[in-house]
Structures are given as C-alpha cells and as structure tokens.
Amino acid sequence: MSQPLPGGDSQRNPGDLSIRSDVAALDVVMALGGISLITGEPDQRAQAARQLDLLRYALRPLPSDPAAGLR
Incomplete structure (x- = not known):
C-alpha cells in the first residue's frame, strides 16, 4: 500500500466508515469507477493505490461536518 497522506487516518478509528455529509454515494461510486477504468492494467496498481488514497x-x-461526530 502507498504511504499515508499528511494528516491522514492515523487518528481515526479503523472501523470508522463515515464520509463527508455533502458527498453523494453515487459520486463516490463514479469516482471509484473512473479510477478502475484509468488504472486497469497490472502495472498501474501503484497509481491506483495513490488515487484511492486521494x-x-x-x-x-x-471537523465542522455533522458526520465528524460519528467517530
């Protein structure tokens, strides 16, 4: 797996699956579909991991998001 981003998930509970409340589930699915389309070759796995981390x-x-209180 790639290196964690600065200010990343080190302080989050690994089981915390909350996302920003202003993001639609369909948008997340579309983003995942785009990542899978542009990184479909085995030699692009590192790039896919970076895209998924982003x-x-x-x-x-x-912090001001109501979903942040679900942690």
Missing part, C-alpha cells in the same frame, strides 16, 4: 482522504468528514 479519494479516501478527500471523503473524510471535515
């Missing part, structure tokens, strides 16, 4: 980081609830 998506995961971007979906984290903001």
Whole structure:
C-alpha cells in the first residue's frame, strides 16, 4: 500500500466508515469507477493505490461536518 497522506487516518478509528455529509454515494461510486477504468492494467496498481488514497482522504468528514461526530 502507498504511504499515508499528511494528516491522514492515523487518528481515526479503523472501523470508522463515515464520509463527508455533502458527498453523494453515487459520486463516490463514479469516482471509484473512473479510477478502475484509468488504472486497469497490472502495472498501474501503484497509481491506483495513490488515487484511492486521494479519494479516501478527500471523503473524510471535515471537523465542522455533522458526520465528524460519528467517530
């Protein structure tokens, strides 16, 4: 797996699956579909991991987000 992003998930509970409340589930599915389409070859797995890390980081609830209180 790739290196964690700065300010990443080190302080989050590994079982915490909450995402930002302003993100629609369909948008997440579309982003995952795009990542799978552009990184479909075996030699692109490192790039796919980086893309997934970016998506995961971007979906984290903001401190002011009501979903942040679910931790």
